[in-house]
Amino acid sequence: xxxxxxxxxxPETITVSYEHPLVVRVAHWxxxxxxxxxxxxxxxxxxxxxxxxPKIPQKDxxxxxxxxxxxxxxxxxxxxxxxxxxxxxxxxxxYIIYQLATGHWRQVLFLPGDIKGLWPMARHYFLLGxxxxxxxxxxxxxxxxxxxxxxxxxxxxxxxxxxxxPVQFWWLAWPMGGFHYARIWHFVAMCGFVAFIPGHxxxxxxxxxxxxxxxxxxxxxxxxxx
Amino acid sequence: xxxxxxxxxxxxxxxxxxxxxxxxxxQPPEETDVGAPAVVLPANAGPAGEPIRVISAAEGRRINRxxxxxxxxxxxxxxxxxxxxRQPLLDEGxxxxxxxxxxxxxxxxxxxxxxxxxxxxxDRFPYNFYDVADPGVDLEHWTxxxxxxxxxxxxxxxxxxxxxxxxxxxxxxxxVEGWDVIGNFxxxxxxxxxxxxxxxxxxxxxxxxxxxxxxxSLDMATILHPQTLxxxxxxxxxxxxxxxxxxxxxxxTKIGYKQAKYLLSVRVTNVLLAGKRGYWEDQGYDWxxxx
Numbered sequence: 001x002x003x004x005x006x007x008x009x010x011p012e013t014i015t016v017s018y019e020h021p022l023v024v025r026v027a028h029w030x031x032x033x034x035x036x037x038x039x040x041x042x043x044x045x046x047x048x049x050x051x052x053x054p055k056i057p058q059k060d061x062x063x064x065x066x067x068x069x070x071x072x073x074x075x076x077x078x079x080x081x082x083x084x085x086x087x088x089x090x091x092x093x094x095y096i097i098y099q100l101a102t103g104h105w106r107q108v109l110f111l112p113g114d115i116k117g118l119w120p121m122a123r124h125y126f127l128l129g130x131x132x133x134x135x136x137x138x139x140x141x142x143x144x145x146x147x148x149x150x151x152x153x154x155x156x157x158x159x160x161x162x163x164x165x166p167v168q169f170w171w172l173a174w175p176m177g178g179f180h181y182a183r184i185w186h187f188v189a190m191c192g193f194v195a196f197i198p199g200h201x202x203x204x205x206x207x208x209x210x211x212x213x214x215x216x217x218x219x220x221x222x223x224x225x226x
Numbered sequence: 227x228x229x230x231x232x233x234x235x236x237x238x239x240x241x242x243x244x245x246x247x248x249x250x251x252x253q254p255p256e257e258t259d260v261g262a263p264a265v266v267l268p269a270n271a272g273p274a275g276e277p278i279r280v281i282s283a284a285e286g287r288r289i290n291r292x293x294x295x296x297x298x299x300x301x302x303x304x305x306x307x308x309x310x311x312r313q314p315l316l317d318e319g320x321x322x323x324x325x326x327x328x329x330x331x332x333x334x335x336x337x338x339x340x341x342x343x344x345x346x347x348x349d350r351f352p353y354n355f356y357d358v359a360d361p362g363v364d365l366e367h368w369t370x371x372x373x374x375x376x377x378x379x380x381x382x383x384x385x386x387x388x389x390x391x392x393x394x395x396x397x398x399x400x401x402v403e404g405w406d407v408i409g410n411f412x413x414x415x416x417x418x419x420x421x422x423x424x425x426x427x428x429x430x431x432x433x434x435x436x437x438x439x440x441x442x443s444l445d446m447a448t449i450l451h452p453q454t455l456x457x458x459x460x461x462x463x464x465x466x467x468x469x470x471x472x473x474x475x476x477x478x479t480k481i482g483y484k485q486a487k488y489l490l491s492v493r494v495t496n497v498l499l500a501g502k503r504g505y506w507e508d509q510g511y512d513w514x515x516x517x
Binding site: 012013014015016017018019022025026029030033037045046048049051054055056058074075076078079080082083084086087107134135136137165166167168170174178179180183216217218219221223225 | 272273274276277278279280281282283284286289290293294296297300303306315316317318319320322323327330331332335336337338346349350351352398400401402403404405406407478479506509510511512516517
């Protein structure tokens with residue numbers, strides 16, 4: 001009895017683990033804000049011509065509600081878009097370069113070896129199956145989500161560059177099929193990125209305040225893997 | 227903070243750099259399942275090998291405060307939420323993008339030209355205007371007034387422009403709204419015309435004024451680009467009234483609103499007046515407008 005009592009942390013101590021370096025946290029929050037601004041303003045830009053077909057005859061694809069958009073009108077939306085695209089790309093590059101330089105990319109990148117871990121993880125999350133052993137920083141499903149998001153972020157950027165400068169960046173625009181098709185791929189990339197957001201927010205909410213806060217301070221209190 | 231306390235904290239942060247997995251010196255690496263680290267983790271480590279620490283609550287508060295302070299500069303982004311700062315910040319963002327665009331511009335980089343097959347039929351090339359499709363230009367008595375830093379200012383007839391070498395090009399017209407259309411355009415190179423009137427090639431801008439009250443200004447590098455035309459034909463016929471008769475600017479290196487129609491006068495200049503940079507630019511669209 002005395003041994004067990006002695007091995008528990010005393011009440012005025014806490015158990016913590018350092019999870020997210022400063023660079024990752026800075027990049028994450030800058031990128032998160034930028035993403036919402038880019039999607040909101042991007043949808044308003046799309047509304048100016050909500051079609052991927054010809055101008056004559058024009059057949060609108062979908063009516064995006066004005067309330068979901070940012071910028072008020074096309075010029076305003078373009079101002080937000082052309083300002084925050086730099087913040088999005090800058091923070092994205094900061095993150096990717098940091099991950100590559102430190103070797104931490106190995107924690108995040110989804111590789112073929114992770115495929116077998118997907119089903120047990122999905123079964124645990126969605127069908128309340130048994131919790132698989134935690135033996136890496138990110139589980140296979142997380143790796144898939146984060147890798148896919150980074151991928152769509154990169155594609156959003158490249159297609160955006162082709163849209164913004166189809167003549168100067170002709171070497172990007174041409175393989176995409178030119179300006180007209182780059183616009184479609186840009187929209188598709190956005191959809192891919194957006195698909196990540198609700199799942200991410202739900203998982204953050206489900207895993208509690210301490211988990212969320214670790215992306216603010218870097219330290220997780222009472223880590224679930226202690 | 228005392229020297230000892232500071233050293234202690236630095237040590238804590240250094241030791242807690244995540245994912246620097248080091249094997250314990252007295253144990254060799256072991257075979258494990260795919261996905262698990264192939265080394266024996268130090269005792270009391272997380273799944274990425276990060277050490278799990280037990281620290282005092284006071285220590286925890288200190289760390290929280292310090293790490294929060296490190297993030298405070300991010301709050302600067304919140305300036306965009308403050309009405310007073312928002313527009314100046316957005317204007318700055320636009321100006322920076324314009325600066326980068328100008329740097330990116332290749333004077334000899336040609337826009338893609340298309341075959342006849344790719345050109346849309348004439349009746350599918352939209353009429354686009356901000357006010358009226360036809361501002362009622364007096365085509366019979368029309369002249370182009372040339373002013374500013376030129377050796378031979380004055381009024382020029384359409385025939386004089388048509389006498390210059392004609393360029394015909396099938397190029398993509400991109401509207402800022404997002405639609406695009408490939409059309410057939412014919413005219414004189416702007417560079418040829420400017421040489422004809424003795425324009426100063428080192429001047430920075432060309433301003434244009436139009437019969438419908440529209441006005442624009444463009445960077446000289448783009449004006450001198452080989453695909454920038456004083457365009458007077460579409461699809462082999464003179465421009466019709468809706469498309470900007472008798473003369474318009476046409477260049478596949480710029481977005482549509484830069485390509486002013488129903489030209490009445492052009493001015494070669496080194497100075498742009500604020501509030502008179504362009505009809506749409508003065509309302510918030512970007513000035514460079516380059517593709």
